[in-house]
Amino acid sequence: MARKSRKANRRHPLATVVLIAIGLVVTGGGYAAFSSTTTASADTSASSQETIDEGEKLFAANCATCHGMNLQGTDDGPSLIGVGAAAVNFQVGTGRMPMAMQGPQAMQKPVQFNDEQTAAMAAYVASISPGPAIPDAKYLQADGDAANGGELFRINCAMCHNVAGAGGALTEGKFAPELTGVLSTHIYEAMLTGPQNMPVFNDDNLTPEDKRDIITYLKYLENNPSPGGFELGNLGPVAEGLFVWIFGLGAIIALMVWLTAKSN
Amino acid sequence: MTSTIERADAHEAPVSKPAKGGGFTGAAANYIDERTSISGVVKEFGRKIFPDHWSFMLGEVALYSFVVIILSGTFLTFFFQASMVETHYDGSFVPLKGVEMSAAMESALHISFDVRGGLLVRQIHHWAALLFIAAIGLHMLRVFFTGAFRKPRELNWVIGFLLFVLAMAEGFTGYSLPDDLLSGNGLRIIDGLIKGLPFIGTWTSFLLFGGEFPGTDIVGRFYTLHILLLPAILVAFLALHLVFVVVHKHTQFAGPGRTEKNVIGYPILPVYAAKAGGFFFLVFGVIALMAAFFTINPIWNYGPYDPSPVSAGTQPDWYIGFADGALRLIPPGLEFVWLGHTWSFNIIIPVIALVGLLALVAIYPFVESWVSGDKREHHILDRPRNAPTRTAIGAAGVTFYAGLWAAASSDLMATHFQLSIEGVIHVIQAWTVLGPFLAYFVTKRVCIALMKKDREIVLHGFESGRIVRLPGGEYIEVHEQVDDYERWKLVDYEVYEPLMLRPNSKGKITGAQRLRSRMSKWFFEDRIAPVRTQELEASHAHGHDGTHGEIEKGPGLV
Numbered sequence A: 001m002a003r004k005s006r007k008a009n010r011r012h013p014l015a016t017v018v019l020i021a022i023g024l025v026v027t028g029g030g031y032a033a034f035s036s037t038t039t040a041s042a043d044t045s046a047s048s049q050e051t052i053d054e055g056e057k058l059f060a061a062n063c064a065t066c067h068g069m070n071l072q073g074t075d076d077g078p079s080l081i082g083v084g085a086a087a088v089n090f091q092v093g094t095g096r097m098p099m100a101m102q103g104p105q106a107m108q109k110p111v112q113f114n115d116e117q118t119a120a121m122a123a124y125v126a127s128i129s130p131g132p133a134i135p136d137a138k139y140l141q142a143d144g145d146a147a148n149g150g151e152l153f154r155i156n157c158a159m160c161h162n163v164a165g166a167g168g169a170l171t172e173g174k175f176a177p178e179l180t181g182v183l184s185t186h187i188y189e190a191m192l193t194g195p196q197n198m199p200v201f202n203d204d205n206l207t208p209e210d211k212r213d214i215i216t217y218l219k220y221l222e223n224n225p226s227p228g229g230f231e232l233g234n235l236g237p238v239a240e241g242l243f244v245w246i247f248g249l250g251a252i253i254a255l256m257v258w259l260t261a262k263s264n
Numbered sequence B: 001m002t003s004t005i006e007r008a009d010a011h012e013a014p015v016s017k018p019a020k021g022g023g024f025t026g027a028a029a030n031y032i033d034e035r036t037s038i039s040g041v042v043k044e045f046g047r048k049i050f051p052d053h054w055s056f057m058l059g060e061v062a063l064y065s066f067v068v069i070i071l072s073g074t075f076l077t078f079f080f081q082a083s084m085v086e087t088h089y090d091g092s093f094v095p096l097k098g099v100e101m102s103a104a105m106e107s108a109l110h111i112s113f114d115v116r117g118g119l120l121v122r123q124i125h126h127w128a129a130l131l132f133i134a135a136i137g138l139h140m141l142r143v144f145f146t147g148a149f150r151k152p153r154e155l156n157w158v159i160g161f162l163l164f165v166l167a168m169a170e171g172f173t174g175y176s177l178p179d180d181l182l183s184g185n186g187l188r189i190i191d192g193l194i195k196g197l198p199f200i201g202t203w204t205s206f207l208l209f210g211g212e213f214p215g216t217d218i219v220g221r222f223y224t225l226h227i228l229l230l231p232a233i234l235v236a237f238l239a240l241h242l243v244f245v246v247v248h249k250h251t252q253f254a255g256p257g258r259t260e261k262n263v264i265g266y267p268i269l270p271v272y273a274a275k276a277g278g279f280f281f282l283v284f285g286v287i288a289l290m291a292a293f294f295t296i297n298p299i300w301n302y303g304p305y306d307p308s309p310v311s312a313g314t315q316p317d318w319y320i321g322f323a324d325g326a327l328r329l330i331p332p333g334l335e336f337v338w339l340g341h342t343w344s345f346n347i348i349i350p351v352i353a354l355v356g357l358l359a360l361v362a363i364y365p366f367v368e369s370w371v372s373g374d375k376r377e378h379h380i381l382d383r384p385r386n387a388p389t390r391t392a393i394g395a396a397g398v399t400f401y402a403g404l405w406a407a408a409s410s411d412l413m414a415t416h417f418q419l420s421i422e423g424v425i426h427v428i429q430a431w432t433v434l435g436p437f438l439a440y441f442v443t444k445r446v447c448i449a450l451m452k453k454d455r456e457i458v459l460h461g462f463e464s465g466r467i468v469r470l471p472g473g474e475y476i477e478v479h480e481q482v483d484d485y486e487r488w489k490l491v492d493y494e495v496y497e498p499l500m501l502r503p504n505s506k507g508k509i510t511g512a513q514r515l516r517s518r519m520s521k522w523f524f525e526d527r528i529a530p531v532r533t534q535e536l537e538a539s540h541a542h543g544h545d546g547t548h549g550e551i552e553k554g555p556g557l558v
Helices: A002-009 A015-044 A049-062 A084-093 A115-128 A146-156 A184-193 A208-223 A237-260 B023-036 B038-046 B054-077 B103-113 B118-145 B154-176 B181-195 B201-209 B218-248 B268-293 B318-329 B345-372 B388-407 B410-416 B421-460 B484-491 B511-524 B533-545
Strands: B086-088 B100-102 B335-338 B341-344 B462-469 B475-480
Touching: A049 A115, A084 A115, A084 A184, A146 A208, A184 A208, A237 B054, A237 B118, A237 B268, A237 B318, B023 B038, B038 B268, B054 B118, B054 B218, B054 B268, B086 B103, B100 B103, B103 B118, B118 B154, B118 B268, B118 B318, B118 B388, B154 B181, B154 B218, B154 B318, B154 B345, B181 B201, B181 B318, B181 B345, B201 B218, B318 B345, B318 B388, B318 B421, B335 B345, B341 B345, B345 B388, B345 B511, B388 B410, B388 B421, B388 B511, B410 B421, B421 B484, B421 B533
Parallel strands: none
Antiparallel strands: B086 B100, B335 B341, B462 B475
16 A cells, blocks of 8 residues: 555656656757758748848858859859759858859868858848758768668769769869768758759659768768778778888888898 | 619718707708708708898898788688679678679678688788789889899899789789779779770670670689689799799899809808898788788778779779870870771770880890890899990880879879869870980989999099198198999999991891991990099009199099
8 A cells, every 4th residue: 555655656767768758859849840940941932031131141242243143143153043052051061152263163161151141141042042952851860771872872973982982083173072071961962952063963863862871871981990990091002002112112121121231 | 774873872871870969950850861861952052142232132022922922812712702693792891781792792891891800811912912013013123223134134034024914913813803893993994905906806805704794704714813823823933933043143233252253142041041031021010010000902892893883083903003094194086997897096005005015124135135245144233323224224114104103093193182184194195205215314314424423433532521721722622532342333344335337247237237236336325434443543643643642633623
């Protein structure tokens, strides 16, 4: 009897866990709802007018010189009609835009705008020229099928970016950049919008799940150091050849000179 | 008819039996010697002399790397499956789980991830292979630039050259075995190269691959070549190469007491055997360290071969780089259809250039001996500067090879130095065509200048850096004479003169003779004679009877 009443008075042993879980679901869900609202709003141009106005000012001050006041493009920069929020987030978020100068391709630089400013510009551009939206966070967790991602990567990406994502040369000074250290969002957006010389891999070509798998594969490579030791830049036989000539044979010649040295 | 051979040792045996205080070693040695007569061999080999110069050990590095390759390769054969049967990977490397691949690739991954020590041995095998061919290359350059290929060693040069080619073939077949994406791309390039040859190309390719590329035979065939045929030939030639080293005895650099008839250095036993034995472990150690700390050929990144993907930055291992580079350098637009055949001169020209380069390397000793007309044996090495034309030809060859080699990494140069790949290719094209000429002239002039400097040093001594004011107010720099050991190195070399064009026994001058005379003029027209004894004495006498004793005036002060 005493046991029973005690039990009735006390909380269930799992109550704390349940409470924490509920708290997490509420905050996390709220956060997710909030984020998805921003994403959706960027897409449907239902974003708050304040953000869009802020974005317009930033655009006029930093982008319009080349892309035109109405996104129509000029001799110095392409039209932005139809690019959507994802393109803005990628180009500005990786520091490629605003460009320092015209060249074979826009170079990555230290990022000039904070996340809010970038989001504002993205919202502004999406409001007057809707296009691919900033990807849903569920595809960016690097929790997909790395094997499928690896296969897709080798077939679709490795010819420019190298099998290990070390980057590669294109024509006339252009190049496919290294992929280590690139945020999942930016990898996804690059596939979606095809920046610079990159082809567009739309959702019919590579489904969002495929894109998630590719991100999973790249993040696996990035987070798991080579089982064989230092990677020599993942550059393959050239780096290996240089290494064996300079350090391997170099060390051995040093030993040879030592072995045959005359004692004083 | 019968002949009788005296058993010389038979009656000596009882005499040598009481080994006086040799203990177990002595008794064991005696036991073996009485049954094998090995003491004669030990005596002969143990007393062989090897001169001590670091560059003489390059061949040893190649030999030791080869031993490491055989040891590690044997281990790998225990686990590798040379089969292109399709299978699905189910090992412990997550990003390839369930991926379809050949049994060869699957077993290579199995070795890398699931065999204890497998990855280390794989990396030892591959690093040792790279080092093996690099050491051979450097060894060949040493032999070339010091003239060690001259009579009686021409045939050994050719054997060494064959070893180099065999080593490259071994390397390429081994590189292709895992059936990964990178090596598959390499094979595809070779397939294209073969198919580009007129008439025989397509047939040869189908014969090699057992049908259309890639087929299902190539890994098995390369495996047989890689672990059976090529190593067998390689070991045979290697043994022959070493026998010739023993027969010819080692060459040596000029020095006091060193002649064409002796070898000065350490006997194999005990000094050299200890050094060489220790050196084997040093080489093995360097290879093991490289293999332990640096990834090589990460096939798990490359993934299984599939003819559709090609990775950026696809290169062969360094020793095939010159062939890849030649294909990258050849300008486009050289392919046309003629007589119902496609003539791919963008492939034929590189192939001719590569085969031509290798052929020149192989026959060079015979060319030089024909041109110089020298039929004597040479055991004293040349300093490179004392054979200016040969050294210049070598420098031109190295420059040409370097151009081809560099071109194989043109894309990496472009990305890492932010250049355009076309610009890189154009610069290397110019380098490969013009560079050898430039290298030839610069090297020849530098050699001749160095010989002039040597002559100057022998005759007038070297600048001591001490400035002295004479009673008359004149400033001079004191020159000091080199000692006899140093001087020997500077004066002990041979000079050839261009051959005279003379009619043969029939009173005719043949075309071959004209060519030979012209080549001889090209080789030996520019020359600096070594200082003769009289010159040296005259120079020293001049120094002694002058007012300033050992002090010599520099040329600028005269």
